[in-house]
Amino acid sequence: MKRSVLSLSLSALLMLTACANSPRSTEQILSDRGFQRGETVDRIKDYQISGWNYVDERHVIFNAGPSRNYLITLKIDCRDLSGAEYIGFSSTTSDVTKFDKVVVGTPIGPRSCPIDTLTKLEKID
Template sequence: MTTLTRWVSSLGLMAALILTGCTSPGEPATLEEKLAKHGFAQGEAIREVKNYRIDGWNYLDTEHLIFSAGPSGDYMVTLSQSCTDLRSAEDIAFTSTNNNLTAFESVVVATPTGRRRCPIESLHTLSKLAP
């Protein structure tokens, strides 16, 4: 084996080890696992959430969040693009009209440099998992 071949092989092995170290085996990987961690399962896709009020919300990943709308239920919002500011957001809001949330709205996240709008792609109901 030449020195260059050994060097390239070593570099490839180091890269594989580094990438393997970046994944955390304790964290949920799939959306289903992330929802289950919060006690939910994904329900049906819906067109809108009527007369909602945000009673609480949780970050799932840069493209998904769940929120409680009080007595009307719990919902998952899927964003049309990654919203990295969502992870560190303390509060969120929606750009809804007439107290109805649809896929034509956006999630508004406050950042140190101002507000960022993250467009919504879809909405789903959530069902609580049995304990």
């Protein structure tokens, strides 16, 4: 009897530990930073990189000017994004589109990560 109670207690503790260590969703991270997803856009016109914030290996928050924040979702995991020295875009115009790439500066040289979607972010009141 004691053994089954101990086994159940240990199982419950392991389940709680697994839940506590599970990665947070992109939506939770955005909410913690005061944002929610808005509409998906085809391009960011006349962008200027005012700042950026790492979310995870597939998402980055990009500030394109005053009150112009976007979530960039990448097609693949971009492993060097978390420790990037800088980011840029492969765009040859003044716009960023979903056909461009995020260029990540790393100590061993730039890495390109293709963009999947561009989403406007809205401030949460």
